[in-house]
Every structure is written in structure tokens, then in C-alpha cells.
Amino acid sequence: MPDVQNQQILLASRPTGMPTPENFRIVQTPVPEPADGQLLLEILYLSLDPYMRGRMDDAKSYARPVEIGAVMEGGTVARVIRSRHSEYAPGDIVLSHSGWQRYALSDGENLRKLDPALAPISTALGVLGMPGFTAWAGLLQIGQPKPGETVVVAAASGAVGSAVGQIARIQGARAVGIAGGPEKCAFVRDELGFDAVIDHRAPDFAQQLADACPKGIDVYFENVGGQVWDAVFPLLNDFARIPVCGLISQYNALPQAEPGPDKLALLMRDVLKKSLTIRGFIQREFAALRPSFLREAGQWIEEGRLRYREDIVDGLERAPAAFIDLLQGRNFGKLVIKV
Amino acid sequence: MPDVQNQQILLASRPTGMPTPENFRIVQTPVPEPADGQLLLEILYLSLDPYMRGRMDDAKSYARPVEIGAVMEGGTVARVIRSRHSEYAPGDIVLSHSGWQRYALSDGENLRKLDPALAPISTALGVLGMPGFTAWAGLLQIGQPKPGETVVVAAASGAVGSAVGQIARIQGARAVGIAGGPEKCAFVRDELGFDAVIDHRAPDFAQQLADACPKGIDVYFENVGGQVWDAVFPLLNDFARIPVCGLISQYNALPQAEPGPDKLALLMRDVLKKSLTIRGFIQREFAALRPSFLREAGQWIEEGRLRYREDIVDGLERAPAAFIDLLQGRNFGKLVIKV
Incomplete structure (x- = not known):
């Protein structure tokens, strides 16, 4: 050539x-x-x-x-x-x-x-690659949502978040998504079928999230960090699970400590009092499960239950x-x- | 009467x-x-x-x-x-x-x-009651130490810490204890047989801990929080497990945030980059395992491998x-x- x-x-x-x-x-x-x-x-x-x-x-x-x-x-x-x-x-x-x-x-x-x-x-x-597998493995292996539980995920119109919410619903859990702007929110609710969606740009975002999670949060699939974490944190239930797959809000700057209580101390206090599980992961550690993922996700796509x-x-x-x-x-x- | x-x-x-x-x-x-x-x-x-x-x-x-x-x-x-x-x-x-x-x-x-x-x-x-069971269940169910790994525990002369280190050694792991003052440190090293012990009152405590953990820390059994956590945190290895059973240093005061980087953001960054597991627990959730604990711990005491x-x-x-x-x-x- x-x-x-x-x-x-x-x-x-x-x-x-x-x-x-x-x-x-x-x-x-x-x-x-x-x-x-x-x-x-x-x-x-x-x-x-x-x-x-x-x-x-x-x-x-x-x-x-x-x-x-x-x-x-x-x-x-x-x-x-x-x-x-x-x-x-x-x-x-x-x-x-x-x-x-x-x-x-x-x-x-x-x-x-x-x-x-x-x-x-x-x-x-x-949806059938790394992002879909990240969602599937992190949600099912670490998050382990049970029927009736509430699962929250941010960047809900994105590659990982959209799969997390839909797979949560397939497991019988309630999916609450967070997205930026009315167009993405409408997509998450109407096309992906999440039970609720909140616009993180809303001035009363934290209150809206609390209203959308009347029974608290059992699984928070963490992929953004920052202000979403701050709003999620007080809503976590006893024994809540937090798979951590990304912190996109932190990648470009390391926030300075704010005046007031030390957020790390508050976190550890609730980890203890609520028996929380926080677990960072990369999909690679679950590589042995990829064939199961491809089989399940492929079938869900065919059935129209997993959209992308x-x-x-x-x-x-x-x-x-x-x-x-x-x-x-x-x-x-x-x-x-x-x- | x-x-x-x-x-x-x-x-x-x-x-x-x-x-x-x-x-x-x-x-x-x-x-x-x-x-x-x-x-x-x-x-x-x-x-x-x-x-x-x-x-x-x-x-x-x-x-x-x-x-x-x-x-x-x-x-x-x-x-x-x-x-x-x-x-x-x-x-x-x-x-x-x-x-x-x-x-x-x-x-x-x-x-x-x-x-x-x-x-x-x-x-x-x-040793055969709640503290011993807390040590046994938290270490084995959450910490899961493997032979050759390094396990760190504070309050190492206390009811929980002393059992954590000894059970870690029974599993083939290396036990590094933290205690306060020369008398307790001598007891942890000489009577309990920990591989190393550090006095948290030493001015160069963090450096001594790093020296005692040349291959990093795989399991940190958290029962104190505060300055011990600060010294442990940078030494955590990829896939380290942190059972959280207590935060005695925080029970009586909620520390104010310090100037400088937000410690919560730093924590979450390492949770992600190192695939850490942080898991709060109370022994009650493992109640079904108590008969196994009593059998194992009773035998270890009889054999002189678990002292108290x-x-x-x-x-x-x-x-x-x-x-x-x-x-x-x-x-x-x-x-x-x-x-």
C-alpha cells in the first residue's frame, strides 16, 4: 500500500x-x-x-x-x-x-x-464490550441487588450507567438514574425505562434524589464522585453496597478539603454504623465471567430488555x-x- | 433475700x-x-x-x-x-x-x-466471646488473609486486636501490631508472637510502620481510625481488604477537616486505583458461624496458639x-x- x-x-x-x-x-x-x-x-x-x-x-x-x-x-x-x-x-x-x-x-x-x-x-x-461488562460484573458481583431494593447510578445515559440501571431492573430492583440535562433524562426514563431520573444540574438535586429514593439506597454504583456522592451518602441504607468503577468528576482536579467536619471521618463513621461495603474494581478481575456476560447480555438485547x-x-x-x-x-x- | x-x-x-x-x-x-x-x-x-x-x-x-x-x-x-x-x-x-x-x-x-x-x-x-468472634469473623470473612500477606491491626494488646494478629499468623500471614507504650508492645511481640509491633506514640510512627511492612499492607483490620489510618492508607496494596469494626479514636470527637487535599477524595481515588474493599461490620451478622468459631478458637487456645x-x-x-x-x-x- x-x-x-x-x-x-x-x-x-x-x-x-x-x-x-x-x-x-x-x-x-x-x-x-x-x-x-x-x-x-x-x-x-x-x-x-x-x-x-x-x-x-x-x-x-x-x-x-x-x-x-x-x-x-x-x-x-x-x-x-x-x-x-x-x-x-x-x-x-x-x-x-x-x-x-x-x-x-x-x-x-x-x-x-x-x-x-x-x-x-x-x-x-x-454494551457488549468493556463498558457493558463493567456494569454487569460490578452490579451483580459487588452490588448484588435484590428484588425491591433501590439502585442508584449516575451518568445514566452513558455506556456503563445505562446498562447498570437496566440490569438492576432485570434483577427486580428499582433503578434511579442521574443524568445531565432534560434530553438525557428523558432518554433514561422513556427509552431505558428507569423508575426515576434526576437531573444533577437541578438546584435542588439532593432533595430530588431523596424524594426519588423513599426507602433509601441499597446499591450505589459509583462512577462519578463529587456532588453526586455527597447527595447519595446520607441516603445509604444499612448494608448498602457501593461498587466503585470510576470518579469522572475527580479525574481532572483533586478537590481541596472544605471547612467543616472531615468528610473522611464521616464516611468511616457510617461505614461502621451502617455496615457499608465500598469496593473499587476493574472489570479485568472478573474476566473469567465474560462468557456468562456475553450470553446473558446478548439475550437481553435480543429480548429488548437491554437497550443502548x-x-x-x-x-x-x-x-x-x-x-x-x-x-x-x-x-x-x-x-x-x-x- | x-x-x-x-x-x-x-x-x-x-x-x-x-x-x-x-x-x-x-x-x-x-x-x-x-x-x-x-x-x-x-x-x-x-x-x-x-x-x-x-x-x-x-x-x-x-x-x-x-x-x-x-x-x-x-x-x-x-x-x-x-x-x-x-x-x-x-x-x-x-x-x-x-x-x-x-x-x-x-x-x-x-x-x-x-x-x-x-x-x-x-x-x-x-477471647471466646464477642471480641474474639469479632476478630475471627471480620478477619476471616472480610479480611481473608492469605499465606505470606501482611495484616495490620491496632490496639493489638486489646481483646479484638490480640486475636486478629494471632489468627492472621495461624493463617500463615504476617501480623504487624500497633500498641501504645513499651509494656504493651513487648507483650504483643513476646507473648502474642506478632511478627512486628509499633508504638503509635513514637514520633516517627508512620515511618516505623512503613519499615515494618516492606511488602505493603494486604489486610488492615480497622478498630481505631485517626492517625493510625493516616499511616496505613498509603501502604495499602492493590486489592487490600479493610474490615471496619471500630473507630475508637473518633468516638469522642468528630475531627474537623484539615486544610489541604480532601481526604475523602484521596480515599475514593485509591479505592478505585487499588481496587480496595472497605467493609463495616458487626459480629452479629455472622452469628450463624459462631459454632465454627467456638470450635476453632477453643482448639487454638488449647494448643497455645491463641493467647489472651x-x-x-x-x-x-x-x-x-x-x-x-x-x-x-x-x-x-x-x-x-x-x-
Whole structure:
């Protein structure tokens, strides 16, 4: 392919607070040649997810940071265009982790073949991919909602939150969602069927949440932190479970302590008095359960009980701006770049 | 018994911060007469435990507060002296929850007969009672220490902490204790056999703890809070488990937020990045496991692998002062009043 160039988006510098377009750099490079045992992949879809903000920092975490000058990482759906690997043929569609670029090599490890007849291939990055699995595993393994219990989740129109609420309802629990703005709230209530939805921009947000949870909160699926946590905290019931999968409101700034009682001391007091469970997790630790997830979620989608919305942005070069929008809550549904 | 009077210690007023002797009132009352189906108990030993501080407050918790003017509650070992109940005879020794008094009626519910030949009867309030069971259940059910892991516990010479460290070692883990003063530290290291012990009064306490935990902390059994938590927190490993059974440093004052980063935000960030589990509990929720505990702990005591120390104070009237000492860490071993 002498005329075709690879396009890659690199981490140019580490952000302070909210990332800016200057933290990224787009470069053109030659399309690489697969060696023996390798494949050349053409990326079709790139997933953009809040966790990527953490990879931009040079801090200890459950995953290594992206190096300065390296390709931004990310989950991708790709087509095999050349293969020197016995298990893959040109035309195969695979789930890979090829990052923010048009072409990538693979040695076949950590690839999963996708069947385009089963579901739109982009769903492998959303409702049937990492976000859907995060929702399923965190809610069922840690949250363990029982029939009649109240489950609260924020970013309820997003990739993870939308699945959390719907799966809670499938378990017989009551789902209360939190979203930003009337359009997202209407979607969560009317399309996803949550029992109640609250706009976190409302001035009386905390009171509205309390009114929507008359029997308290049994499971709070934490993916945002900040003011939502403050409103949820006093409503937690005895033995409430709090799977913590994200803290998007905190990724770009570390809040300073406020005057008044030490919130950490208040938290620990209630952990003790209410026998609370707070459990951080990443979906990877539940990897052995992925086949069960794919079977269950696939069936729920087929039955119309698990719906999803994708926010597809066209063009790899728009990934940095779309990612910054994501961190500011401006996407609507699972954000995917059509490369 | 015409000459004998009952002696009772009542809650006279609710404390603000650390209790004072004025919060208690000692009264003489007639010894009650058992009705049909009732027993009259003579209290031999009264257990004093940090959780009782919570019962003195008028705040929502997992247990109802003691009413003003009511007898302070507490676990007791008692002798049946009159019985109008078919299952108990005079002379029987029982574990009861009769509170801070010399005589009490019982309808036979929530009593457990003790065999004085098996172990000293006071141990039913300590290593074989609620504190021992709290240690066993919290450590094994929530902490789940694995061989080679590091377990940290404070108040390590106390009723719960001493059992936590020894049971951790029986599981093959490394036990690091925290205690106050050279005498308690020597006991924890030399008598209880902890792998390391740190004096929390040392000016370089946090550094000493870090040095004693070169591979980080996998289980922190939380029973004190405050400065111990601050030293433990940065040492927690990925997937660390934190059973929370008490916060004795916080019972008497709610700390004000300090300037600087919001400790709650820092906590939640690490919960997420390290996949931490924080789980408040009370031993009652594990009640079904008590027979297993009694079997295991009884055997460990017999084998000399689970040691205990009692701090026996003579005279019911000394209970208020002894309880205040307990909250200030001045007891040494499981505090029991010999009534």
C-alpha cells in the first residue's frame, strides 16, 4: 500500500487538570508490514472511555501510564487486511486494543473474533464490550441487588450507567438514574425505562434524589464522585453496597478539603454504623465471567430488555476533541470514533 | 433475700466527647422476683467494650441507644440463683446480656450455658466471646488473609486486636501490631508472637510502620481510625481488604477537616486505583458461624496458639472509671469487671 499512510494520535504532554488539544499530537507514519505470525489490522472503530484520562497521568494505578510520544491506548474494532497468522484471514473482524490509530500490527494475542451477524460490530466496544461488562460484573458481583431494593447510578445515559440501571431492573430492583440535562433524562426514563431520573444540574438535586429514593439506597454504583456522592451518602441504607468503577468528576482536579467536619471521618463513621461495603474494581478481575456476560447480555438485547445508545463521531482526527467532551459530559450515549 | 439490694449503674446523661463519671449514676434497688418462666441471675463478670460509647449517644446506629435513666447495657457472665424456668437450675453459669448491675431477671432468651470445666468463665466475654468472634469473623470473612500477606491491626494488646494478629499468623500471614507504650508492645511481640509491633506514640510512627511492612499492607483490620489510618492508607496494596469494626479514636470527637487535599477524595481515588474493599461490620451478622468459631478458637487456645490477657477490675462501682480508661487506652488486655 504505497500511497496509504498510517495516522496516529500520540500523547504529546501530560495534562494538568482537564486535557486540552495540545496534549495530543497527530502524526503520519508508514503503514507497518506484518512479520511472520503477525496481522495487519485496519481500525474501524475506536472506543473513547473516561478511564483513558488516568492513563495520561504519570501516576501509579492498576495500569501503566501511556508514555509521552506513544500512541494513546484504547479498545478498537478492526478488520484484518493482511495476515501471516494461521488463525486469522483477511476480512476477519476482531476486537483488539490497538489504540488511537488507523493501522496496527497484532501478533494475535488478546484478539477476539466478532460475528457481524450477531450484533453491530461497534457494540463490542459498548454494551457488549468493556463498558457493558463493567456494569454487569460490578452490579451483580459487588452490588448484588435484590428484588425491591433501590439502585442508584449516575451518568445514566452513558455506556456503563445505562446498562447498570437496566440490569438492576432485570434483577427486580428499582433503578434511579442521574443524568445531565432534560434530553438525557428523558432518554433514561422513556427509552431505558428507569423508575426515576434526576437531573444533577437541578438546584435542588439532593432533595430530588431523596424524594426519588423513599426507602433509601441499597446499591450505589459509583462512577462519578463529587456532588453526586455527597447527595447519595446520607441516603445509604444499612448494608448498602457501593461498587466503585470510576470518579469522572475527580479525574481532572483533586478537590481541596472544605471547612467543616472531615468528610473522611464521616464516611468511616457510617461505614461502621451502617455496615457499608465500598469496593473499587476493574472489570479485568472478573474476566473469567465474560462468557456468562456475553450470553446473558446478548439475550437481553435480543429480548429488548437491554437497550443502548451510541454516540458515533466520524474521523480519527476528532478523537481528542470528542474525548475532552466526554470528560465534560457532552457526549450522549457510548462514545465511539468511526475511524 | 431481704438484706440484699441490687446495685445498678444507669446512664445519667449523654456525654459530649469523652464520658465523665457524671454521665453515670449508681443506684440501689430491690432485687427483683422471678415470675413464672423467669430466672434470677447474679452477675459475676461484666464486659466493658468500646462499642458501649456509641450506645451512650442518641444517634441512629445499628443498635438502639441506652435511654437516659436506664441500666447501661453490656455482656455478662452470671450464675442462676433462682429459677422458675424449666431449662435452667440454680448454680448454672450462663452468658447473658444483663448490663451494668448485680442482679437481673431473664426469661431464658439469648442465654447460653457455659461449662466452667472447658475454660475460665470470664473468657466468654473475651477471647471466646464477642471480641474474639469479632476478630475471627471480620478477619476471616472480610479480611481473608492469605499465606505470606501482611495484616495490620491496632490496639493489638486489646481483646479484638490480640486475636486478629494471632489468627492472621495461624493463617500463615504476617501480623504487624500497633500498641501504645513499651509494656504493651513487648507483650504483643513476646507473648502474642506478632511478627512486628509499633508504638503509635513514637514520633516517627508512620515511618516505623512503613519499615515494618516492606511488602505493603494486604489486610488492615480497622478498630481505631485517626492517625493510625493516616499511616496505613498509603501502604495499602492493590486489592487490600479493610474490615471496619471500630473507630475508637473518633468516638469522642468528630475531627474537623484539615486544610489541604480532601481526604475523602484521596480515599475514593485509591479505592478505585487499588481496587480496595472497605467493609463495616458487626459480629452479629455472622452469628450463624459462631459454632465454627467456638470450635476453632477453643482448639487454638488449647494448643497455645491463641493467647489472651484479661484486665480484671474488682467491683461494679468502678465500672465507669474503668470504661473511661478503656476509651483512653489505659487498660491492658480484655477489660472485665468482677462484679
